[in-house]
Amino acid sequence: MCLGIPGQIVEITNPEHKLAMVNIGGVKRQVNIACIVDEQHPPEKCIGDWVLVHVGFAMNRINEQEAAETLQLLQELAAAQTI
Amino acid sequence: MKYVDEFRNPQQAQALQKEIEKLSRQIDKHLKIMEVCGGHTHSIFKYGIEEILPDNIELIHGPGCPVCVMPRGRINDAIALCQHPNIIFTTFGDAMRVPGSQTSLLQAKAKGADIRMVYSPLDSLQIAKANPHKEIVFFGLGFETTAPSTAFTILQAAAENITNFSMFSNHVLVIPALQALLDNPDLQLDGFVGPGHVSMVIGTDPYQFIAQEYRKPIVISGFEPLDIFQSIWMLLKQIVNNRCQVENQYNRLVEPAGNKNALAAMNQVFAVREKFEWRGLGEIPNSGLKIRDEYAQFDAEVKFTIPNLKVADHKACQCGEILKGVLKPWQCKVFGTACTPETPIGTCMVSSEGACAAYYKYGRLSTMDKRNQSGVFPQPLSV
Ligand code: SF4
Numbered sequence: 001m002c003l004g005i006p007g008q009i010v011e012i013t014n015p016e017h018k019l020a021m022v023n024i025g026g027v028k029r030q031v032n033i034a035c036i037v038d039e040q041h042p043p044e045k046c047i048g049d050w051v052l053v054h055v056g057f058a059m060n061r062i063n064e065q066e067a068a069e070t071l072q073l074l075q076e077l078a079a080a081q082t083i
Numbered sequence: 084m085k086y087v088d089e090f091r092n093p094q095q096a097q098a099l100q101k102e103i104e105k106l107s108r109q110i111d112k113h114l115k116i117m118e119v120c121g122g123h124t125h126s127i128f129k130y131g132i133e134e135i136l137p138d139n140i141e142l143i144h145g146p147g148c149p150v151c152v153m154p155r156g157r158i159n160d161a162i163a164l165c166q167h168p169n170i171i172f173t174t175f176g177d178a179m180r181v182p183g184s185q186t187s188l189l190q191a192k193a194k195g196a197d198i199r200m201v202y203s204p205l206d207s208l209q210i211a212k213a214n215p216h217k218e219i220v221f222f223g224l225g226f227e228t229t230a231p232s233t234a235f236t237i238l239q240a241a242a243e244n245i246t247n248f249s250m251f252s253n254h255v256l257v258i259p260a261l262q263a264l265l266d267n268p269d270l271q272l273d274g275f276v277g278p279g280h281v282s283m284v285i286g287t288d289p290y291q292f293i294a295q296e297y298r299k300p301i302v303i304s305g306f307e308p309l310d311i312f313q314s315i316w317m318l319l320k321q322i323v324n325n326r327c328q329v330e331n332q333y334n335r336l337v338e339p340a341g342n343k344n345a346l347a348a349m350n351q352v353f354a355v356r357e358k359f360e361w362r363g364l365g366e367i368p369n370s371g372l373k374i375r376d377e378y379a380q381f382d383a384e385v386k387f388t389i390p391n392l393k394v395a396d397h398k399a400c401q402c403g404e405i406l407k408g409v410l411k412p413w414q415c416k417v418f419g420t421a422c423t424p425e426t427p428i429g430t431c432m433v434s435s436e437g438a439c440a441a442y443y444k445y446g447r448l449s450t451m452d453k454r455n456q457s458g459v460f461p462q463p464l465s466v
Contacts, residue, residue, distance in 0.1 A: 001149050001177050001436065002122045002228040002280040003306070006086040017239075025084045032205060034235050035345045050086065052283065052336055055175070055225075056203025057232045059345065060283045060336050062086055067335035071089055074309060078098035 004054040006062060009033070015043045022053055033058045086335070090307030099312040100135055106319040107137035114140050115271065116318060117408060119261065120278035121148030121436025122306050128441040130308040136315070143270075143408030144438035146260055147278055149225045149253075150177045151406065151430040151437045152361040155394040157253055158183035163390050164220055164251060164383060165196035171214060173207040174222035176200040180433050184394050188222075204236040204250075211240075211248040220383045223252040228280040230254045230372060231345035234352035237374070237381045251383040252374050255359060257281050258289050259370035265297045269409050274318045276311065277303040279333040284349075286341030287329050294327040305333040352378055362396060362430055363403025402429035405438050412439040419443060 007024035018034045020043065036051060036058050037043055051058035107114075118124060124144045127133055133142050146152055158181050165172045165188065172188075179189040179200065192198040197217075201207055204221055211219040223233045233250060240248045257278060264270055277290060282303045293301050300321035304314035314332045321328060331337055352375060359371025374382040383389070396402065399417045404410035412418050412431065422428040424440050431437035435444065 001175070001225050001434070002120055002147070002278065004228075004280050006084065008085075032203075032232075032235060034348070035231060035342055038344065052280070054280065055229060055232045056205050057235070059228070059231070059280070060342055063335045067086060067089075070313070070332070070335060074092070074095040074099070074313065077102065078095045081098050081101060 002054070004052040004059060006050055007031075007053045007058075009046050009049045009051060009058070012043045012047065018043060020046060020058070022051065022058065024053060029053075031056055031058045035059050036061050087307060090305065090309040092309060095309055096312055099309065099316050103140075103312065103316050103319060104137050106316070106323055107139055109323050110139065110319070112139070114273045114322065115143050115408070116140060116274050116276060116315065117143040117145045117264070117272050118276040118304075118311075119145040119147040119257065120281065121151065121434065122280065123276055123278070123304065123311060124148070124438055124441055125436045126306050126308065126311060128445040131445075132308060132311055140315070143272065144405070144441070145264070145408065146361065146364060146406040147226070147257065147281075148431075148434050148436040149229070149255055150181055150434040151402065152255060152364065153178070153181055153224065153253060153430060154360045154362045155183050155396065156360065156392050158187070159185075159394060160389040160391060161188060161222055161251060162186060162191050162196075164387060165191050165198055167218070167387065170197070170218050170220055170387075171210060172196065172198045172220050172222065173201045173210060174198065175224065177434055178222055178224060180427065181430055182397075182427055182433070204233045205239070208236060208240055208243070208245055208248060211245050215247060217247065218386075219248045220387075221248070221250045223250045223254055226255060226257050226278070226281050227284045227349070230349050230353065231284060231342075234348040237352050237378055238348060240381055241378065246380070249381045249383040249386050250374065251389075252353070252372055254353065254372035255361065256355070256370050256372065258285075259367050260361065260364070261290075261293065263364065263367045263370075264407065265293065265299070267407060270407055272299060272408075273322060274299055275301040276314050276318070277301045277329075279303060279305050279310070279337060282331075282333065282337045282341070284342050284345045287331050287337060287339045288341075290329045294329050298327045300327050300330070302330045302332050303337055305336070351375075360393065361406075363400075363406045365403075397428050400429035402431045402439075405429075405431050412442040415439070
């Protein structure tokens with residue numbers, strides 16, 4: 001039940017109600033972004049953000065740099081074994 | 084798909100598998116590692132992860148499936164609410180087939196109750212607006228991953244003054260359940276794969292007691308196969324080096340302090356119940372969420388009379404032992420015979436995140452046989 005799916009915010013549809021359109025693997029759906037906005041990140045700054053979508057809510061932003069570092073480590077591990 | 088496909092790379096999975104094997108040879112004991120979350124259980128079976136782990140690593144499938152732990156009494160209460168002619172009952176699809184004492188929500192719907200499956204709790208507000216003369220009751224369930232979304236839904240209902248909407252809250256909390264498992268003498272665990280999406284809400288700090296007081300390592304993990312492999316690898320490194328720490332494999336989504344907006348909404352709307360009954364596990368202190376008095380007008384338990392009766396689990400059902408990891412699904416007498424996903428007796432067979440349904444669906448009988456013969460799995464304990 002705790003499953004979530006990554007998607008990218010492509011449009012803010014209703015800033016007052018904190019609603020945005022997310023592209024999830026080519027399918028667009030409206031989600032609530034109340035969990036990921038604050039003064040530093042007002043709705044209009046969220047366009048382009050990758051988020052994790054769960055039951056119609058963007059629950060958290062995906063940290064691109066952390067993701068890249070995790071993958072880098074796994075690549076290095078695989079490369080080290082083939083030498 | 085971005086952030087999904089990269090974490091399914093087979094070469095890297097093989098590399099991790101080799102590292103896990105190397106480390107497992109340095110450990111001369113049989114390790115029991117619990118994955119707490121039902122989402123992990125599902126991935127583990129889907130990708131056959133258990134089968135390619137070394138023989139001395141056993142995965143115990145924990146209680147982290149909110150549908151699986153819903154007691155019969157609460158399902159009966161939900162069905163009682165549905166019988167009300169003026170109520171439209173809305174729920175996540177996951178809850179539809181959970182058996183109560185007599186029927187499930189699915190059977191109640193077939194008999195004419197107005198029960199509607201929704202994707203998001205917010206959908207219930209649309210239904211409420213479209214049906215002003217009806218009372219809409221949403222079946223609120225889930226762990227901390229889902230509770231913020233239902234809290235925001237109540238806050239929105241309050242802001243828009245939607246008076247014909249309420250929620251029947253059955254939210255449960257992960258930390259008190261972990262505490263109860265750690266205090267159970269039947270369970271000798273060597274470490275935990277921690278729930279990724281609960282942690283994106285609550286953060287990693289609340290798990291510190293596991294490392295500090297109980298001296299068990301825990302790695303918060305994502306849900307793709309590489310995530311789970313990497314987490315098991317990180318756990319083994321801790322065990323080999325005699326470390327007990329809270330580590331975070333899923334740092335692309337999980338921060339130590341969690342998500343402040345989500346936590347604030349949860350705290351605004353919900354209060355912790357003194358105790359809550361979990362199917363198979365009994366009452367666990369401080370493990371459920373109820374709606375605060377300030378939002379009582381949105382609390383179905385205040386607005387309507389519900390039976391609120393405790394009902395013992397089905398006699399044949401051993402879900403409690405399964406959820407605690409002291410029995411394997413196929414060791415339950417009715418597994419696959421009287422109890423199947425079509426006619427579930429216990430809840431572990433209902434949800435695809437339940438251990439019984441996962442074993443049934445992905446039919447790893449060869450593994451079961453292999454492990455039974457090698458005596459790696461313990462014989463059923465009498466509990
Ligand atoms: S097989 Fe059915 S009755 Fe037995 S433990 Fe699993 S869900 Fe419960």
